[in-house]
Amino acid sequence: MAKKKAAAPSARPYRIAVIPGDGTGPEVVREGLKVLAAVAEKVGFAYETTEFDFSGARYLARGGDPTKPSIPVITEEEMATLKTFDAIFLGAVGDPKVAPGILEKGLLLRLRFELDQYINLRPVKLYPNVPCPLVGKGPKDIDFVVVRENTEGLYTGMGGVQYPGTPQEVSTQINCTTRFGAERAIRYAFDLCRRRASKKKMLTLVHKTNVLTFAGGTWFRAFEEIGKEYPDIKKDYNHVDACCMWFVKNPEYYDVIVTDNIFGDIITDLAAIIQGGLGVAAGGNLNPGGLSMFEPMGGSAPKYTGKNVINPIAAIAAVGMLLRETGNHRGDAKLVDAGNRVEEAVIATTPKMKSQAAGQMGHSTTQVGDLVAGAVRKG
Ligand code: IPM
């Protein structure tokens, strides 16, 4: 009797872990899932979702101390379960009742580190009819990608504080930089630059090598050496402060940027505002060989929570990224097609919105989700 063939990737349903999280997270996640359902039906792929209630509210309900980490935000068993999924869709992290750092470190950073999601991928694209704060710049000028190293640098938590609360207080926060970490981010960025449909074919390293000579040197040497393997890609370098200036003055200059964790954190918020704000900016925390997590860049927006006014476009765009990246990873063209369709539906929807700001869209959160889902069905 012939043995059963191993199932092809698309033969079983894709399993997506959904973490709505805090504040407006659940509202935007709901719209993302609405669009996911629409595109799955359109393209014809099977998936199932499992919701995880990790959040500030749950931390507090379980007796977590709001002033300092006292219990795990995610348990070991939950971590193990998460690892069995094909992708993670995250809404938002952050609760005003819980001190800063507890949920960020206990949930978001824990997942990034433990799942080795070493790339934070942030496409910066101005969609049609989205107001841009830069005078005279339009969609053809703002279309680049930031590759942020996502597991090292100032985010590792190395360092400490001595004599806190006294005049003698001393603190250190170590910028942990490894050749290994820089190298894998740089290599990913060169490869991305190569396959990206842009004529510029230029990778810009962003750092601060004139002051951070140690960490900057490691990045720069890795960039120069790896760059030799990519003769078709133009190599470019900007100091991070100058890069901020160019984002405002000449965003059309950029193609792909690679940078360390903290610089990437900062420049991608600036980048978000030139692409229309946190209501539209989506990102992926990628483990290119494993489990990746996708999220809207906006926070939990407590003041808009429960009002049906938050912009779900970023969360919907994150679903598009999730499908495209998972499709690429699994070699499933259908999923890649689905991701592209979601992006096209977003592009068809933004011109129908009055603004991308919460409460000013001319539509409610659910209506924007309906518009995108409708565009997917029509597409
Ligand atoms: C981001 C966020 C996070 C970060 C916070 C919430 C820890 O700002 O994804 O950019 O600093 O990385």
Ligand code: MN
């Ligand atoms: Mn940030």
